[in-house]
Amino acid sequence: xxxxxxxAIAEKLSGKNxxxxxxxxxxxxxxxxxxxxxxxxxxxxxxxxxxxxxxGQFSGALAAAVPIGLAGLGGLWAERAGIVNIGxxxxxxxxxxxAGWMGWQHGPWIAALAGVVGGAVGGLLHxxxxxxxxxxxxxxxxAINILALGVTQYxxxxxxxxxxxxxxxxxxxxxQSPVMANMPDFSIPGLSDWLHSIEKHHWFLVSxxxxxxxxxxxxxxxxxxxxxxxxxxxxxxxxxxAFGLRLRSCGESPVAAESLGVNxxxxxxxxxxxxxGLAGLGGxxxxxGTHMYSDGQTGGRGYIGLATMIFGNWRPGGVAMGAGLxxxxxxxxxxxxxxxxxxxxxxxxxxxxxxxxxxxxxxKKKPAIISGSFALVLVLWYALTKTVPxxxxxxxxxxxxxxxxxxxxQRLRMPKADGKPYRKGQGK
Numbered sequence: 135x136x137x138x139x140x141x142a143i144a145e146k147l148s149g150k151n152x153x154x155x156x157x158x159x160x161x162x163x164x165x166x167x168x169x170x171x172x173x174x175x176x177x178x179x180x181x182x183x184x185x186x187x188x189x190g191q192f193s194g195a196l197a198a199a200v201p202i203g204l205a206g207l208g209g210l211w212a213e214r215a216g217i218v219n220i221g222x223x224x225x226x227x228x229x230x231x232x233a234g235w236m237g238w239q240h241g242p243w244i245a246a247l248a249g250v251v252g253g254a255v256g257g258l259l260h261x262x263x264x265x266x267x268x269x270x271x272x273x274x275x276x277a278i279n280i281l282a283l284g285v286t287q288y289x290x291x292x293x294x295x296x297x298x299x300x301x302x303x304x305x306x307x308x309x310q311s312p313v314m315a316n317m318p319d320f321s322i323p324g325l326s327d328w329l330h331s332i333e334k335h336h337w338f339l340v341s342x343x344x345x346x347x348x349x350x351x352x353x354x355x356x357x358x359x360x361x362x363x364x365x366x367x368x369x370x371x372x373x374x375x376a377f378g379l380r381l382r383s384c385g386e387s388p389v390a391a392e393s394l395g396v397n398x399x400x401x402x403x404x405x406x407x408x409x410x411g412l413a414g415l416g417g418x419x420x421x422x423g424t425h426m427y428s429d430g431q432t433g434g435r436g437y438i439g440l441a442t443m444i445f446g447n448w449r450p451g452g453v454a455m456g457a458g459l460x461x462x463x464x465x466x467x468x469x470x471x472x473x474x475x476x477x478x479x480x481x482x483x484x485x486x487x488x489x490x491x492x493x494x495x496x497x498k499k500k501p502a503i504i505s506g507s508f509a510l511v512l513v514l515w516y517a518l519t520k521t522v523p524x525x526x527x528x529x530x531x532x533x534x535x536x537x538x539x540x541x542x543x544q545r546l547r548m549p550k551a552d553g554k555p556y557r558k559g560q561g562k
Contacts, residue, residue: 163451173481175342181477187342189333191465192349197423198468199454199461200361201226201432204416205439206446206453207368208253208409213448214372215405216385217264218553220275223436224282225256225410229417231286234311234427235293238304242317242422246357246415253414254407256282261406265399271553279436287429294427311427322351357419364412369450381405385549388556399558413439441535447546459538463531472521475530479522482537483512 171187178186185191205222212219219225232252237245256278263274293299294306304312329348333341372378381401383391388398413436420435421427438460446452466474490505526533 175339177481179338183474183477185474187345189345189348192346194465195461198464199457200358201416201419202435202439202460203454203457204361205413205436206442206457208412209440209443210448211405212409213552214382214385214549215402216551217402217406218271219409220272221260221278222413222439224279225253225413226417226432226436227282227286228252228256229414230421230427230431233418233421237314238312241315245422246418249414249418250411254411257407257410261403265402268555309429313425317355317357317422319353319355321353326352365450365454385551388551445539460531463534467527467530472527475527476522479512479516483509
């Protein structure tokens, strides 16, 4: 496509995006991060919940965030091209199975590659259904999830649990693959130990920052580094290249893109296949992390990835923040349980009180009263108890996701043609 066509697409997209809110600048993001660290440090001092900012907490949060972030990034690729991908969960299942199948035989790096291929196959099926045959995107995505569940369970019985098979002799069964080798990890020599020594002093803010940084530089999987590079690469490709501009034009106005010479079908296919590959890599990360494929391993992370994509306003940085939040909450409930989640009640109460004041200042009295009442209930809950029930602890990541989505709903803007049917020739 000529430069003139590319410029024309950019002009049309800019016209579409005039109502979009101004994006956060880097200094503002850094201020938000600094403010969050100060709040967590203060909360740790007040409540004595030392695990809030421990290196183990953030190391676990990083591991929990990666598969969710990859699923969300996959959803972003598809939806930026106008295809809703509810099938992320199924594509992750295919990724976990393929990783387990190849991993015990050829090691973790081949397992990661196999996971990408497995997820991409699921993405290809979704693309054929939605792009070529114009099937409703939601119906196709649900079908992919159901199909992936059935296929992986059937093949697990056939390949891992078959009587006398090599896989069974290596420790596989109907529900899981044989064990694979460890994925290499790394720590930054010197820096990791120094940060851990500072963390042990429990100094206000200084030790908290050391704990966070220590968790991010200690025993980090190389696959985590690859995942971080994929986020950077996605931003560059979709927002800094002509290819990305054309792909996004398919999600904003495919008719306008077609009128300017874009092969809309081709870009939609590429987007959904890449989407499946990223989700499959997220599934492979789960299998590699536990050294095997096991039935039900994804645990709904594909759906959570979809939620992080929405929370992140269909942008890579927002997806990373959403995945980080869920990973933090997931790690918190796995490591610390009731006492630390109990400490977070006080934090949520303060945030709800601040929201109530802001709503009242805007003249929105009813939302202000609701937020204030919610804050009061949380303060009473915190004051009258010393822990929270185990059932609530298990649900904490999902509750946090719902709260964040409900608070951020007003600023969200999906691609204008996302999920809408398109047939070739509409632009002529």
